[in-house]
Amino acid sequence: MNPSTVLSTLLEQSGRIDELRELAAAGDWFAANRVEWYDRKADLRNRAQAGDESAAIELAFLLKDDMPADAAAMLTSAADAGNVDATRFLADLLTDLGDVDQLRSRAERGDSAAAAALANLQRQQEDRQREEEGRRLASQLAAEGCVDKLRAHVDAHPNDLVSATYLDDLLYHNADVEGLRALGDAETYGTSNLINLLVRQGRIEEVIDEVHAGNKWAKTAWANWLRATGQHPLADRLDRYGILPDGTIAES
Numbered sequence: 001m002n003p004s005t006v007l008s009t010l011l012e013q014s015g016r017i018d019e020l021r022e023l024a025a026a027g028d029w030f031a032a033n034r035v036e037w038y039d040r041k042a043d044l045r046n047r048a049q050a051g052d053e054s055a056a057i058e059l060a061f062l063l064k065d066d067m068p069a070d071a072a073a074m075l076t077s078a079a080d081a082g083n084v085d086a087t088r089f090l091a092d093l094l095t096d097l098g099d100v101d102q103l104r105s106r107a108e109r110g111d112s113a114a115a116a117a118l119a120n121l122q123r124q125q126e127d128r129q130r131e132e133e134g135r136r137l138a139s140q141l142a143a144e145g146c147v148d149k150l151r152a153h154v155d156a157h158p159n160d161l162v163s164a165t166y167l168d169d170l171l172y173h174n175a176d177v178e179g180l181r182a183l184g185d186a187e188t189y190g191t192s193n194l195i196n197l198l199v200r201q202g203r204i205e206e207v208i209d210e211v212h213a214g215n216k217w218a219k220t221a222w223a224n225w226l227r228a229t230g231q232h233p234l235a236d237r238l239d240r241y242g243i244l245p246d247g248t249i250a251e252s
Helices: 003-013 017-025 029-049 053-063 068-080 084-097 100-108 112-143 147-156 161-173 177-186 188-200 204-212 218-228 232-241
Strands: none
Touching: 003 017, 003 029, 017 029, 029 053, 053 068, 053 084, 068 084, 084 100, 084 112, 100 112, 112 147, 112 161, 147 161, 147 177, 161 177, 161 188, 177 188, 188 204, 188 218, 204 218, 218 232
């Protein structure tokens, strides 16, 4: 943050708006931006205090990140007066704040937006609990070496990458190339251990096949193998130029 920005911020935060205006008048673009922001909030606040619900809602939107309690109070007043937009916005804000008690209170008083938000929060919590339970099960199955049960669990939960990682590591530990290849065909998380295992077993031709198939780890593994076997020029060419359509390492 440059000195001008720091000064403008300090002036605004300390309420020294006249000095901030002087800085803006002298050509400081950041100070001018903060003055415009201050004046906009002041205008909205005055209109809101005069009973303009649309101004109150707009002001609440501007304040929701820095002053969420003030924003919630403004929206509550407008929502209680029957403003539909304020009701929806308030439900969203209370959701962001994680204020379940306030959402529940409003839902019990007939606020449909709060009821919907509360139900959505509860579903999310239930989903998180199920995910955590699934990951604990996957960890236990991996520790016990239950490949088939773990594979069935991963197949039943295709979006659970954590559980898939447990299976990926177990298959690598068991030196199961085909199992890793099948997992890698479905999701990219399986392919890193697949390549590592192929290299470990000296199956370099299959690593090269994976390069041709577009495996993002295989090219690096091949280059590292070339260097480990003293073939540094080939490794450098592979890193720099990649491979040709016929599968050979490009020269330029």
